Amino acid sequence: MEKNTAIVKPLILLVDDNEDILSFIADDLEDKYKVMTACNGATALEALREAPVQLVVSDVMMPVMDGFELCRIIKSEPAYSHIPVVLLTARNTLQSKIEGLELGADAYIEKPFSPEHLQVQIANLLSNRNKIKEFFASSPLVHLRSMAGSRADEQFLEKLNEVITQHLTDINLDVEQLADKMNMSRPTFYRKIKVISDLTPHELINIARLKKAATLLATGHYKINEVAEMTGFASPSNFGRNFQKQFGMLPSEYVTRNHPD
Structure with a gap:
């Protein structure tokens, strides 16, 4: 076919x-x-x-x-x-x-x-x-608001990031819940996210989790398995696969780059 x-x-x-x-x-x-x-x-x-x-x-x-x-x-x-x-x-x-x-x-x-x-x-x-x-999606520490094209976009993305962060460990967080918390209809919310980020809401939630994980790992205060749990991933191996797919390196490589000693 x-x-x-x-x-x-x-x-x-x-x-x-x-x-x-x-x-x-x-x-x-x-x-x-x-x-x-x-x-x-x-x-x-x-x-x-x-x-x-x-x-x-x-x-x-x-x-x-x-x-x-x-x-x-x-x-x-x-x-x-x-x-x-x-x-x-x-x-x-x-x-x-x-x-x-x-x-x-x-x-x-x-x-x-x-x-x-x-x-x-x-x-x-x-x-x-x-x-x-593309820069947002591939850069571990670049904030969601970097995609803002206007002040209203910036406020929207700040609030969205705040909502996702508050529910980071909720593995069932979905587009329905996010749209409700953002006071938007599901179709309007889905369309907004798709156009502003070229991602589905589910993909955006996943990237937001990974970026939070990158921020935690960069501090050097947490082990990889702790960060995986703190950011709502089912297991360290699942977290590792997602992190590598998104940022082109394993969490352990990322830690080494940020803390070579």
Whole structure:
């Protein structure tokens, strides 16, 4: 049986009240991305509730809800604050740019713009997020909040880390419990974690345990079997396998690196 190796394209949401511009941008992006469209900020928010959008490209001047208000809501709502926002506008005044950036926009592009410019901005924003995710996952002592793309993200990840840490020894901690403790619905929580970290909640819990274990081992005050028990692993061998798979070294090697004497 042939293995399906199809690459999942990132989902981009385009927001503009001009249908011709929407079609023009969508046609240019569809080779590399899955594209959704919305005609104003209000319909864009409806789309964000339904789909795991990874980046938003929005016009500023729109009826019902403009791009500034959409950006403000995205960057202040925990459910969406991880999503990069590119603002497009014909208003090329410095004050307009400042307003967009103060609201948390990740990039600001003046109309008329070249499709290549927009393509590069989108690719760079998504690439930078992926590098941050990879660095977090592979580095034993890098905190969860390192993946934050906004102040709201930072607060969300701080709280999430606190909740996981409080229930570190609970081997039954799952996505339902975490979502409840974070005051989010299960689908919204799952989608947020997947997009912000490229991990499932279960994988994130496991990595958080391993990072706590790395912190404890780095102190030199605990034995490996003690740390395994303190961080909710069923056995030292199970802990060792997980640690090596995540960080590329056994716990004993990690201890030696931190305490060569």
